Amino acid sequence: MSTYWKANQRRLAPWLFLAPGLLMFAIYVIIPIFQSMWISFYDWDGLGEKVWIGTANYAEMTSDPNMVTSFKNNIIWLVLYLLAVPAGLFIAIFLNQTVSGIRIYKSLFFFPFVISQVVVGLIFSWFYAPNFGLLYLVIEKLTGTGIAVLADPDLATYGIIAAGLWPQIAYVMILYLTGLNNVAPDQVEAARLDGAKGWRMLWYVILPQLRPATFIAVVVTVIGALRSFDLVSIMTEGGPFGSSNVLSYYMYEKALSEYGYRMGYGAAIAVVLFGIMMIFISGFIWKMWRDETER
Amino acid sequence: MVHKLAGALALGAALMLSTSAMAQDKRVVKYNADYDPIPLAGMEALIADFEAANPDIDIQLNNFDHEGYKTAIRNFLTTDPPDLANWYAGNRMAPFVSAGLFMDVSDVWADNGLDEALSSAAASMTQDGKKWGVPYTYYQWGIYYNRDAYKAAGVELPGEAGVTWDQFVANCEKFKAAGIDCITTGSKALWPVAGIFDYLSLRTNGYEWHMDLTAGKVAWTDDKTKAVFAEFAKIQPYVTANHAAIDWQDAAALLVQGKAAHYVMGNFAVGNFKEGGMTDENLGFMIFPEITPGLPRAEEAPTDTIHVTAGAKNPDDAKKFLAFVASADAQTKYNAAVNQLPTNKNSTVGEDPFLKAGFASLSNAYALAQFFDRDAPAEMAKAGMEGFQQFLVQPDQLDAILERLDQVRGQVYK
Amino acid sequence: MFPRPIQHRSQTAQWVYAIALPLALILWLFPLLGVAITSVRPASDLAAGNYFGIPSYLAWENYGDVFRNTPMLQYIKNSFIVTIPTVIGSVALSLMTGFALAVYKFRANLLIFFMFVAGNFVPFQILMVPVRDMTLSLGMYNTYWGLALFHIAFQTGFCTLFMRNFIKALPFELIEAARVEGVAEWRIFWFIVLPLMRPAIAALSVLIFTFIWNDFFWATVLTTSPEAQPITAGLSSLNGQWVAAWHLVSAGSILAALPPVAMFFLMQKHFIAGLTLGAVK
Numbered sequence: 001m002s003t004y005w006k007a008n009q010r011r012l013a014p015w016l017f018l019a020p021g022l023l024m025f026a027i028y029v030i031i032p033i034f035q036s037m038w039i040s041f042y043d044w045d046g047l048g049e050k051v052w053i054g055t056a057n058y059a060e061m062t063s064d065p066n067m068v069t070s071f072k073n074n075i076i077w078l079v080l081y082l083l084a085v086p087a088g089l090f091i092a093i094f095l096n097q098t099v100s101g102i103r104i105y106k107s108l109f110f111f112p113f114v115i116s117q118v119v120v121g122l123i124f125s126w127f128y129a130p131n132f133g134l135l136y137l138v139i140e141k142l143t144g145t146g147i148a149v150l151a152d153p154d155l156a157t158y159g160i161i162a163a164g165l166w167p168q169i170a171y172v173m174i175l176y177l178t179g180l181n182n183v184a185p186d187q188v189e190a191a192r193l194d195g196a197k198g199w200r201m202l203w204y205v206i207l208p209q210l211r212p213a214t215f216i217a218v219v220v221t222v223i224g225a226l227r228s229f230d231l232v233s234i235m236t237e238g239g240p241f242g243s244s245n246v247l248s249y250y251m252y253e254k255a256l257s258e259y260g261y262r263m264g265y266g267a268a269i270a271v272v273l274f275g276i277m278m279i280f281i282s283g284f285i286w287k288m289w290r291d292e293t294e295r
Numbered sequence: 296m297v298h299k300l301a302g303a304l305a306l307g308a309a310l311m312l313s314t315s316a317m318a319q320d321k322r323v324v325k326y327n328a329d330y331d332p333i334p335l336a337g338m339e340a341l342i343a344d345f346e347a348a349n350p351d352i353d354i355q356l357n358n359f360d361h362e363g364y365k366t367a368i369r370n371f372l373t374t375d376p377p378d379l380a381n382w383y384a385g386n387r388m389a390p391f392v393s394a395g396l397f398m399d400v401s402d403v404w405a406d407n408g409l410d411e412a413l414s415s416a417a418a419s420m421t422q423d424g425k426k427w428g429v430p431y432t433y434y435q436w437g438i439y440y441n442r443d444a445y446k447a448a449g450v451e452l453p454g455e456a457g458v459t460w461d462q463f464v465a466n467c468e469k470f471k472a473a474g475i476d477c478i479t480t481g482s483k484a485l486w487p488v489a490g491i492f493d494y495l496s497l498r499t500n501g502y503e504w505h506m507d508l509t510a511g512k513v514a515w516t517d518d519k520t521k522a523v524f525a526e527f528a529k530i531q532p533y534v535t536a537n538h539a540a541i542d543w544q545d546a547a548a549l550l551v552q553g554k555a556a557h558y559v560m561g562n563f564a565v566g567n568f569k570e571g572g573m574t575d576e577n578l579g580f581m582i583f584p585e586i587t588p589g590l591p592r593a594e595e596a597p598t599d600t601i602h603v604t605a606g607a608k609n610p611d612d613a614k615k616f617l618a619f620v621a622s623a624d625a626q627t628k629y630n631a632a633v634n635q636l637p638t639n640k641n642s643t644v645g646e647d648p649f650l651k652a653g654f655a656s657l658s659n660a661y662a663l664a665q666f667f668d669r670d671a672p673a674e675m676a677k678a679g680m681e682g683f684q685q686f687l688v689q690p691d692q693l694d695a696i697l698e699r700l701d702q703v704r705g706q707v708y709k
Numbered sequence: 710m711f712p713r714p715i716q717h718r719s720q721t722a723q724w725v726y727a728i729a730l731p732l733a734l735i736l737w738l739f740p741l742l743g744v745a746i747t748s749v750r751p752a753s754d755l756a757a758g759n760y761f762g763i764p765s766y767l768a769w770e771n772y773g774d775v776f777r778n779t780p781m782l783q784y785i786k787n788s789f790i791v792t793i794p795t796v797i798g799s800v801a802l803s804l805m806t807g808f809a810l811a812v813y814k815f816r817a818n819l820l821i822f823f824m825f826v827a828g829n830f831v832p833f834q835i836l837m838v839p840v841r842d843m844t845l846s847l848g849m850y851n852t853y854w855g856l857a858l859f860h861i862a863f864q865t866g867f868c869t870l871f872m873r874n875f876i877k878a879l880p881f882e883l884i885e886a887a888r889v890e891g892v893a894e895w896r897i898f899w900f901i902v903l904p905l906m907r908p909a910i911a912a913l914s915v916l917i918f919t920f921i922w923n924d925f926f927w928a929t930v931l932t933t934s935p936e937a938q939p940i941t942a943g944l945s946s947l948n949g950q951w952v953a954a955w956h957l958v959s960a961g962s963i964l965a966a967l968p969p970v971a972m973f974f975l976m977q978k979h980f981i982a983g984l985t986l987g988a989v990k
Contacts, residue, residue: 010813013894017809018821021802021865028862029828032839039838047373047394060706065699094733097715097726107977108734111741114973115966116923118941122948122962123740126747126955130537132760134743151540153688166740171984178985180711188711197713206711213985223830230925234945239483240539241685251834256841256930258365259668259677263838270834281830285823292819327934331950357934360949367933374850375933544952 033274040268045261057268067269070238070245073157074226074276077246080161081168081225085217088172089210093202095173096180106177113170121234124163125150150236153243160231160244168224172217179213180206215287222280226273247273321353324612325377326601328356329364333566337632344628345619352612372396376606378613384419384430384598386509387669391602392422398603398610400617401426407618416598416638419665428602429621430638432630434562435653436490436595436666442577444556448473457581460498460526467533470556477533479555481546482687485680488538489667491559492527492683493595498586499523502593502662509670511708515700524686524693526586531690539684547571559583561597565634565649580652591661597669598638678703748772748959755956771960780935781964784943787932788968790853791860791939792921796914798861799868803913804906806865807872808898812884822873829866833926836863841930851937859931860921868913871986875909876902912983915976919969940965 005012040057042050061067095106112120127135130148140146149159183206191205207214229248232238238245238253245253247269253259255266330338335358342354357377359367368380372391382388391397404410404426410417416430445452448470458466467477482488496505500519507513513520535546535555547564549555551571558564568578585592601620603613619625626637631645636654644654657663668676682696715726735742743761750759751768759765775781810822840859841850849855879902887897928942935943944965951957973980 009894011815014809014813014815014818017805017898021806021869022821024802024858024862025825025828025865027843028840028859029831029836029866030824032836032843033831035839036835036837045390046369047390047396063702093712096710096712099715099726099730105730105734107974109737110973110981111738111970114919114969115741116925116941116969118923118925118944119962119966122944122958123744126744126958127740128540129955130540132758134740134761137761148537148540151537151688153539153685174981175985178981183711185710201711216985227832229833230941233925233929234948237483239485239681239684240688241681248832248834252837252926252930255838256366256369259673261369261673266834267838270832270837273832274835277830277832281827284830285827288826289819289823357936359934360946363946363949370850370933374845542952548953 036267036270036274039264040271042264044263046255046263047261050264053264057265060265061268061272066242066245066250069242070247070250073244073246076157077161077164077225077228078222080158081164081221082218084165084168084172084221085214087165087169088217089176091169091173092176092180096177106174110170110174112167113174115167117164117167117230118234120163120167121160121231124159124166124231125235128159150244151240153240156236156240156244160228160235163235164224164228164231168221171220175213175217175220176210179210183209219280219284223277226277226280247276322351322609322612324352324354324379324609324616326354326356326379326616327359327364327368327371327377328381329359329361330381331361331563334563334633337629340632341620341625341629344625345616348619349612349615352615354616372604372606376604378603378607378609379616380602380604382428382600382602383665383669384416384428384600385665385669386672387665388420388427388600388602389422390673392427396605397427398605398607399425400428400603400614403429403614403617403621407621409621412623412639412641413621415640419598420600428600429617430598430600431620431626432633432635433596433598433638434635435657436494436559436561436583436597437653437656438557438559438581438583439550439564439568440557440579440581441550441553441555441573442579444470444475444550444553447553448475448556450556453579453581457584460584460586463584464529466556467530471533475553476535476549476555478530478557478559479535479546479549480538480559481535481541481543482538482680482684483540483542485677485684486666486668487543487546487560488683488687489676489680490561490595491530492523492679493664493667494559494583495526495586496523497593497595497664498583498590499526500587501590502664505593505664506670509667509675511672511675511704515697515704520697521693524697527683527686528690528693531687534687539688561595562635562649562653563633565647575648578649580649582656593662593664594657594660595666596636596657596660596663597666672707675703675707744959744962747955748963750956750959752954752956755954768956771956772964775957775960775964779947779961780943781940781947781961783935784938784940785964785968787853787935787937787943788922788939788941791856792918794853794857795860795864795921796917798857799864799917800910800913802861802865803868803872804903804910805898806869807876808902810869810873811876812881812897812902822869825866825869829863829870837930844931851932851934853937856927856931856937856939859927860924864917864920868917871913871983872906872909874986875906879905908979908982911976912979912986915972915980916983918972919980922969 041052041054043053044050091109095102095109127133128149130136130146130151136146136148147155149155187205187209191201196205227248228246229252232244232246232249236244238249251266251269251273254262254269260266328338339356342356346352346354368382371377372380373396382391388397409429413430416433420426420428420430440453442452450466450469470477480487480491493505496508499522504513504519508520535549538546543560543564544567546555546558547567548571550558551568551573565578601617603610603617607613621639623639623641626639627642630637630642634645634647634650636644636650636657644650664670667679671679678700682700685696686693715723746764748771749767749769750764751766754765806825810818844850844855844859847855849858883901884897887901923941924939925941925945928939932938932942938946944961947961948958
């Protein structure tokens, strides 16, 4: 081995280790982000020549009612999806016992997260199906007329979010179960001696210790809400008449679906979605950066 | 780790090889299609006939689901084209022809005398003076109805000449009183509602106007458009309430069960009605009633087609198959199996009463429309059908819908 | 421990808990149970309107129908052929990137690390058009490798985060001692760090397996025919053909869910360890 290598091994080694991963990541993730931004300034049907149209795609977006609906639905998703955090915490507390068989209970509660969202979407479509879906029949029994959730423009989005919450709550639950496992017992006992219990105990003693779990739960839930593509695609394809669309699906619809093939417009929608995500991503990174540099 | 990765690569490559090496020494023709079960069986029978006559050719049919196919075709035509692909005549074919994705098959037409035999469909297969595929089937649209539902609601059955539009609307009220949906549809995939709109448009303002509308020459906010929606509003309260969450097959089941009385549909649905247990006794067909008196009667008759792709690896055998599918005998056999109408005029039309009714209806129609989503460009079609669906759910939003559609019109037709 | 162990509570509370637990579970898994039962319900029951009663007999033939009349077997095979190389590839790449970022101090270290982390969170849609284009021009559209290569690259982001933090938690003295002995850097990686990574590799492998198996978006964007389509895309396409045939949709769904579920139950400890990394300090 050359002397140069011997002398500089420690300096060169990290780059050699990084090279393959970094290269792949750059080609498939980093560079395409910028390419998408570039394409968003073109009119392109994916078959012919690209035509530069400047910011026309972005201008069109401002007067596109489907865009407004999708954006509004994304906000609904974001807000309601965060319900997974308290719901997951609740179930975790419910299950954090040591009765016999509890391990199996915990894994079965976690079950929905393991299944593909395609399957979850199909399961809930069946659950909501007009005339014979379970929910439809139950409502019909109770009120006399059934409600076809996915046919109703005012309800479809909520129906899909409910389906999405099912696996998401399971995910959050498992995060909190692990967190609860690691709560310092001496602190809990000390607080108990001071007379703390119930909600006060949870709020002042337990939750502060669960902060790392809460952070991750919020991160994965926010990302999950904004990525909501699978369920919308399987359950409604954005319908009825676009009322359950979200940006992630609308982008696909414009760029690649049967009536779409406007790659430029699709890319522009993706850039907007990316911008929204970046707000959250920057927040997470900033927090992680602080933790890293403090350490 | 690196060795393992290399091993995996080799394994993967071996597996890919094994799947592509299955077709022994026959000449393969890959055919991508979007058949529902009944037509699939019909086409498989045709392929078997063709392979029996040409034992050295292997037609590999790759069936997609009907809705998914419309998305998939763009991808596979540009990337991994099969030799043959199903598609539709008219405007719907234009983007692929313009992009050079279909092969000119004028020679197949010339060599097999198809210009003569397929003359009725020739125009819709022609672009830039060349032929870009062959039609193999078409079918009528109209109103299918359940006679048992008429009896249950105590409504007088339509006579030979059908019913008048006013009578039709009046009947709807009676069906409603009996708890039966007067008109059913399943608009989850959007297109079924376009059938209703097309007929209202053809009957209210006529064929030429309708073609102008789909070509973007008429404003959606025009008074004549509003006149169409005024007729639409008359039947809106009687359409199956949850149509937006169900597919056309689900709605067909409602007609079969007598929960709905009428269904504006294409003749391909007869297979579903009969599979569900309906017979010629209780299933009826009528031509969509006249609305504006004296307008020449135009009908919807979408034509299904097969094309050789520009990237076909085996175009010679693909064209051979095309010629076979265009032949009178093959069309007689296929269309008898699927209960549709042959495009080859030397073929025999099946004995089925609905087929005969359709054949009669189309033979003396003034003009034939393809269908809203084949006559209008894709983006306009999508927005239009969403608008029709929304109108059925929220009729009070009509003005907003029409304004939106006109905005799309401004963007689509440049 | 929080909440207070149920054993320290009254007898009634214990009874209530013992009843509430299975009841809550049944409610929680109700939709899934419904689908499982529907998957063995004969078509005749559905036609007769028996959607929720006891099936008139267990129609295992639904599964037979699915395998006989659809490319289900091919879809399942495709899923494995895409998933397994992805797991191997992304774990291999991230072992190296994670090692580099955890062990060496250099100026761009944190920057590169956060680039991986941030990249892992970006919406797929911003990558869709260019990645599809690139896959097309490489001739890998609708192939296993087109899909697997993208997954390997993308999952490297998450895996790097995981591996780097795992290696960071290892005792650094080991590496220091080896360096004093004059051991070459790649030998440190191969002989000292790698053997300690087994739990991390196991955890990541099961996680990535599940993620990739369940991926639907990229399967839709990068594949189109049953020759290469994984089961998620295949199931969605079959769903379009099986309108109103819920017994088949259910059977297909159960089949699609089985491998990740089996993986989860076999490797539960690793799975949860992987998922909850970082949930505790």
